[in-house]
Amino acid sequence: MATINPHTGKRQLYGRRIGRPLKENQAERLDEGMARFGLTLEDLDASEDLSRLFDHDPQEVWLEIGFGGGEHLAYQAAQNPAVGLIGAEFFANGVSAACGHLLRANLDNARVLHGDGRELLDRLPDNSLTRAFILHPDPWPKKRHHERRIVNTDVLDALARVMRSGAELRLATDHASYKPWMLQKLLDHPAFVWTANSKRDWQERPSDWPQTRYEAKALREGRVPMVIKAKRL
Numbered sequence: 001m002a003t004i005n006p007h008t009g010k011r012q013l014y015g016r017r018i019g020r021p022l023k024e025n026q027a028e029r030l031d032e033g034m035a036r037f038g039l040t041l042e043d044l045d046a047s048e049d050l051s052r053l054f055d056h057d058p059q060e061v062w063l064e065i066g067f068g069g070g071e072h073l074a075y076q077a078a079q080n081p082a083v084g085l086i087g088a089e090f091f092a093n094g095v096s097a098a099c100g101h102l103l104r105a106n107l108d109n110a111r112v113l114h115g116d117g118r119e120l121l122d123r124l125p126d127n128s129l130t131r132a133f134i135l136h137p138d139p140w141p142k143k144r145h146h147e148r149r150i151v152n153t154d155v156l157d158a159l160a161r162v163m164r165s166g167a168e169l170r171l172a173t174d175h176a177s178y179k180p181w182m183l184q185k186l187l188d189h190p191a192f193v194w195t196a197n198s199k200r201d202w203q204e205r206p207s208d209w210p211q212t213r214y215e216a217k218a219l220r221e222g223r224v225p226m227v228i229k230a231k232r233l
């Protein structure tokens with residue numbers, strides 16, 4: 001059984017929320033980055049258009065949950081300057097690293113929540129996203145912990161509400177038992193359709209999908225990732 005957080009009423013996700021203590025330069029980068037790109041849950045209101053969070057009035061907003069060190073978030077922000085990117089991550093070292101990427105490249109079309117991506121989802125307006133990413137989520141390998149996996153029906157329901165019809169959902173995992181789990185959760189969900197036509201579509205990342213740190217680690221350790229592109233119906 002998943003534990004319910006008494007404060008939020010949500011299923012608790014586990015993990016290194018804080019991580020190793022930050023070194024002085026990491027803490028400075030976090031402060032500087034959050035002053036420029038940071039979002040809090042209070043900044044979000046499901047009744048207000050997301051474009052107001054950005055200075056460039058984006059026509060599209062994309063979301064990445066669990067961005068780790070932020071390499072993929074920064075890549076997408078750099079490649080898609082007209083888009084507004086929102087990332088959520090609760091690992092402080094990761095948020096600091098992401099701030100470093102965003103600061104170095106002046107990626108002012110990105111916003112960062114240091115917190116729980118599921119709480120953020122609840123505060124997004126209906127039909128407000130045209131793309132969402134959950135890449136190499138924590139695998140929770142023990143069977144009794146599978147309910148803690150972030151790719152679950154509740155999160156897919158929340159994504160279905162906030163994603164526009166035709167929007168793209170990208171998922172990936174390199175974990176052997178998460179692959180069938182992830183795919184099954186997606187296939188079971190009436191709001192999404194898996195768009196793969198051939199083996200290549202789930203074995204190879206498209207060219208606009210850079211390798212993440214966890215994918216690189218998986219490959220070094222001999223695990224083959226599965227990539228999923230799905231469409232919001």
Ligand SMILES: C[S@@+](CC[C@H](N)C(=O)[O-])C[C@H]1O[C@@H](n2cnc3c(N)ncnc32)[C@H](O)[C@@H]1O
Nearest residue numbers: 066067068089090091116117135136212213214
């Ligand atoms: C295995 S790492 C993968 C990081 C990155 N996506 C990559 O591929 O390199 C999973 C990350 O998801 C974050 N995470 C897990 N649940 C989350 C949640 N509910 N909200 C925000 N971040 C979350 C963890 O802190 C961790 O950094």
